[in-house]
Amino acid sequence: MKIGIAGFAGSGKSTVFHWLTGAKPDPAASQRGQVAVAKVPDERLTWLSNHFKPKKTTPTTIEFLDTPGLVPNEQRDNPRRLGILRDAFGLVVVLNGYSESDLASQLSRFRFECVFADLEIVTNRIGKLEDQLKKAKPAKQKEADQAEMALLQRVEASLKSEQAAASLGLREDEEKAIRSFQLLTLKREFVLVNIGDDGIGKPLPADLLKLAPNALAVPAKLEMELEELSEADRQAFMADLGLKGFARDEALRAVHAGMGQQVFFTVGEDECRAWGIPKGADAVVGASQIHTDLAQGFVRAEVVGYDDFRKVGSMKEAKSKGVYRLEGKTYIVTDGDIMHILAST
Numbered sequence: 030m031k032i033g034i035a036g037f038a039g040s041g042k043s044t045v046f047h048w049l050t051g052a053k054p055d056p057a058a059s060q061r062g063q064v065a066v067a068k069v070p071d072e073r074l075t076w077l078s079n080h081f082k083p084k085k086t087t088p089t090t091i092e093f094l095d096t097p098g099l100v101p102n103e104q105r106d107n108p109r110r111l112g113i114l115r116d117a118f119g120l121v122v123v124l125n126g127y128s129e130s131d132l133a134s135q136l137s138r139f140r141f142e143c144v145f146a147d148l149e150i151v152t153n154r155i156g157k158l159e160d161q162l163k164k165a166k167p168a169k170q171k172e173a174d175q176a177e178m179a180l181l182q183r184v185e186a187s188l189k190s191e192q193a194a195a196s197l198g199l200r201e202d203e204e205k206a207i208r209s210f211q212l213l214t215l216k217r218e219f220v221l222v223n224i225g226d227d228g229i230g231k232p233l234p235a236d237l238l239k240l241a242p243n244a245l246a247v248p249a250k251l252e253m254e255l256e257e258l259s260e261a262d263r264q265a266f267m268a269d270l271g272l273k274g275f276a277r278d279e280a281l282r283a284v285h286a287g288m289g290q291q292v293f294f295t296v297g298e299d300e301c302r303a304w305g306i307p308k309g310a311d312a313v314v315g316a317s318q319i320h321t322d323l324a325q326g327f328v329r330a331e332v333v334g335y336d337d338f339r340k341v342g343s344m345k346e347a348k349s350k351g352v353y354r355l356e357g358k359t360y361i362v363t364d365g366d367i368m369h370i371l372a373s374t
């Protein structure tokens with residue numbers, strides 16, 4: 030899953046990218062979009078790994094894309110800058126919380142830039158469809174063009190009133206029909222506020238939380254500086270600053286969940302692994318994460334919830350205590366499920 034890191038110039042995107050992934054930002058590369066992978070920490074996977082002692086333990090990951098910053102009031106160039114984010118699954122918006130105070134307005138201005146960039150794409154497409162509809166075409170083609178036009182006009186109206194395309198609550202088939210335009214305002218968004226030392230321990234402003242209820246404050250630069258210190262110095266500085274722990278692990282989990290994802294596990298002596306899967310997805314989707322063959326030949330999933338497994342301690346006990354279940358294709362995967370897929374090949 031590729032997540033774009035977006036925001037205004039100098040808000041701390043590259044700092045956050047470095048902090049989340051450990052990869053050093055390269056200013057030249059970030060103009061084109063620099064990618065690096067972060068492992069999503071999960072204490073449950075650590076526990077399972079200690080329990081099964083597998084040869085390999087594999088966490089789920091997020092691929093982050095660092096991008097060039099938007100420049101306020103440069104509406105001509107910002108759509109091009111935002112273009113790098115089009116093929117990302119979702120956006121992490123980094124707000125400058127270390128030198129700017131009006132965070133709600135910063136987020137609104139960022140969202141407006143996305144609306145504006147999407148509007149350009151939708152308006153262009155509508156223009157092309159209008160031309161196409163004037164030409165003689167087979168009835169079937171005309172019908173398809175008219176349907177697309179009607180849908181895009183709804184999206185255009187929403188964008189023109191400065192509302193994200195997502196606010197239309199499109200049906201799945203409608204979203205699919207316009208997926209190829211990769212609209213930014215249809216993507217999931219998670220807000221990280223890049224705070225300085227003086228923001229630690231302070232709640233985020235209420236007007237920001239109204240716009241982005243899950244926004245997290247992260248002292249990214251400070252945490253990276255602290256990591257370079259000796260253990261003793263670090264403890265002393267953290268006590269001084271009133272920092273209880275590092276925010277990175279929590280931020281990674283929050284971004285993962287904020288993208289509508291949850292986790293299921295596969296376990297065994299060879300490998301214990303955490304897999305990301307969209308909330309609400311069924312067992313066949315889970316199987317397809319592992320291997321397309323497992324999805325195609327899906328017969329059943331053996332499922333034990335993580336909490337149940339911890340209580341009983343083994344698959345054998347899980348069976349005798351009645352917490353081991355056999356589920357079919359339509360089973361909706363729950364966060365923390367330990368699954369074994371049975372497939373016919």
Ligand SMILES: Nc1nc2c(ncn2[C@@H]2O[C@H](COP(=O)(O)OP(=O)(O)OP(=O)(O)O)[C@@H](O)[C@H]2O)c(=O)[nH]1
Pocket residue numbers: 036037038039040041042043044045059096097098099127223224225226249250251
């Ligand atoms: N004082 C302070 N400076 C910060 C903080 N976060 C980032 N900076 C500084 O702000 C400048 C910009 O940070 P970057 O992470 O490069 O910002 P960016 O969003 O990637 O910038 P562009 O890629 O140019 O859009 C750098 O000089 C950082 O050291 C912070 O929390 N406190």
Ligand SMILES: [Mg+2]
Pocket residue numbers: 042043044054059095096097098
């Ligand atoms: Mg940068």
